[in-house]
Amino acid sequence: MADQSQLFPGKQFISTVLGALETKTVMSGALIRIYLMRAAMAGTIIGVMYLTYYTVLAAFDGIARGELVGVGHMVGAVVFGFALVFIYYSKSELLTSNMMIVTVGAYYRSAAWWRLLRILVFCYAGNIIGGLFVALMVRLSTLGGGEVGAEMSEAVDHKLAYLGEGVAGWGDLFVRAIFCNLMINLAMLLVYNGLIKSDVGKMLVMIASVFVFGFVGFEHSVANTVLFMIVGLQQSLDIGLVLGNLGIVLLGNYIGGGLLIGLYYAYANDDRRFHRD
Template sequence: MSYLNPSEFATKMIDAGESKVFMSTRDTVIRAYMAGAILALAAAFAVTITVQTGQPLVGALLFPVGFCMLYLLGFDLLTGVFTLVPLALIDRRPGVRVRSVLRNWGLVFVGNFAGALTVALMMAVIVTFGFSMDPNEVGQKLGEIGASRTVGYADHGGAGMLTLFIRGVLCNWMVSTGVVAAMMSTSVSGKVIAMWMPILVFFYMGFEHSVVNMFLFPSGLMLGGDFSIADYFVWNEIPTVVGNLVGGLTFVGLTLYATHARTGAPRSRPLPPEPAAELPAKVNV
């Protein structure tokens, strides 16, 4: 049977979090680097499709191809470890400490950023012919995205920051659902279908993904976007990271852990009513 029931994949979630805590520094960084690079390529792919077709839905429909590839290859995104790794700590797995959780998060952040930045530089070279000409239509779009999703939030002050944070929460609610959904199946086709649906929702709705933004905003800066590095970190990356952490851990990790790995005691069932006692038969004298 290719489907695992919730109690089975909830255990897999905790096991996966534990294994990531004890992974070597080298493997953690390499896997995070490749995840950031592949997701960045998928984002570039989706933006290119959207520009060429004029249909954002088509780009959103095809973006999940990168997400599926990187998880099938066993690479790690920051959004995924935000959800899985703390479960090993909450479950009191031996040797798992707060420090080791933070170490994993830090290494994955660095690896994801390096991978996404590498692809951002490559794409900037491609859309400008090695910086010898102005950006083409795709490059111009990348610059516009960076400005609208940094300065655009800053223009609204506190309300913009709240909106950015909520978009980060909703993003990792969907993305981490995709991560967990892949654990429901033991077949490649089942994993891909389960991952595709929530990733499509997140991308089309314009929610904020910290790793996708590690590609979009540096590439936008390289291509003449009208915003600064400070704008990027203060008005996008940092609030998005916090929102992704809250969304993935609260609405996916902890809820599934609480109700499938550590279920509450079942309520006692009421006893069936006892049958009425039969009256003795009347004897005629």
């Protein structure tokens, strides 16, 4: 008889995810206020760390105009990588990682579909609340002024420009969103599967995954939402383009994290077929 631990090496991952899903299902129902608070903290962390990312870019640009752009992007991406670490260890709730978790739950029929959808809806709502808090704080301070504000405004222009490029631009945005959450949830897969024992190892995996998304230029729905709110309180934005961007990125993020990681590994580690055979 073949060793099932070798045939289905991701069973620990599935068990951990289903355990997390049970907690999230209860919290998004009976403890909805607490769940929203945890989701708001994730949005706050994303907002603060994304602001720090653009502050790093502005600092390197200030040192040598245009000559250290690449270095600034690398350093900023490493710094932004700590956002996922802070979210994980503070037990906050982030939409993009929950996309993977609810999809595994859907595959194993661990909760009704409407309960799974409720987790995502309230999580995103909480993320928005946290991001809005950061956006308001930035608006009431000088944190988003000068070169930092210029960097964020330029980034928003770039993200919205995809919508004006027709199908090719939409496809480009969509692919970047898929790869973004593929990387985020690949990190969570490694964290949840029990093979990485040390906290340092877990942190390095999470930082590396976010570094890839930040440096290459992938698209993250929550980060984009927060950035749009920060810049939107400073200047007017085309709401249609903003919603178009978020719609495409949300769908791409779900495919990258929900299907390519969640569904993929749920199926690959389903030993029920093995027992039937």
